[in-house]
Amino acid sequence: MTLESPPLVSVLTPVYNCGQYLAECIESVLAQTYQNWEYCIVNNCSTDQTLEIAQAYAKKDRRIHVHSNSEFVSSGRNANIAFRKMSPDSKYCKVVYADDWLFPECIMKMVELSEAHPTVAIVGAYGLVGDRVSWDGLPYTSTVMSGREISRWILLDKPYVFGNPTSLLLRSDHIRASESFYDESNNHRDSEACLRILRDWDFGFVHQVLTYNRIRDGSERSFSQRYNTYLPNKLDRLLNFGQAVLSQEELDARITHYITAYYDYLAASVFVLREKEFWEFHQAKMKNMGYPLSFTKLAKTVGAKAVDCLFNPKRTVERRLKKF
Secondary structure: OOOOOOOOEEEEEEEOOOHHHHHHHHHHHHOOOOOOEEEEEEEOOOOOOHHHHHHHHHHHOOOEEEEEOOOOOOHHHHHHHHHOOOOOOOOEEEEOOOOOEEOOOHHHHHHHHHHHOOOEEEEEEEEEEOOEEEOOOOOOOOOEEOHHHHHHHHHOOOOOOOOOHHHOEEEHHHHHOOOOOOOOOOOOHHHHHHHHHOOOOEEEEEEEEEEEEOOOOOOHHHHHHHHOOHHHHHHHHHHHHHHHHOOHHHHHHHHHHHHHHHHHHHHHHHHOOOOHHHHHHHHHHHHHOOOOOOHHHHHHHHHHHHHHHHHOHHHHHHHHHHHO
């Protein structure tokens, strides 16, 4: 497909202390086969060379702009600041985190799909996460899925295909519709935003690896893995979006499944002596979702695990070794 009048794409990079990777990220935007873009880099009071690198590129290309916050803010708020820097003329928004980068055809492929299907509000694709291809699982014939269909897919715990902000293209109007596009208190605010949009719009998917996502210590991704924020997020999105696309039987079954899995995870965490902050995080999450942590239930789950370990030591060791 050839775009006769390519629409403007706002590319956004909210960044804090990523000077080590930022040049590679910016170069990947410059190397796009799709060239009708503007690029805003939002610096969150970085203390390394981030600002200098961004400003050096802005001097070389008039499409690149740099905004530097006057005070340090949370990553969620910095993302919302970046969204508010979009051009009013942009039709699409493409986020790329500073420690990630885009393959040359990324924006072109995503815009082509969205332009061919006006009901599509979000476009995803395969991504290379470290050395592993992720966000696969959709049948190859599934290029466009209804919002209801893909929401059921996600809530029923089929392969996660939303990826992360770097792997998605969004229609700008949906971002402009609210002052704060992201819920800044939600560690998985991007998936929550996707499900919110897909109540009324469709999801497109390019079956091609279009983004690279770096795994590094100190990133939000590493925090999510260390604290397993994915479990409460799965339960939270079921409670917020399940009623609209799942039967009551399906919804009840999934809620029961995740609560059981949550207590199983927390019980296992007792044995490895997790830190105070870990428990405070999960206590707050469960309370906010309306399922306050029951210490009685946790103690019973811990006891069951201890009995299982005592009477089935071989199986326990095999599970540990497999996990390791």
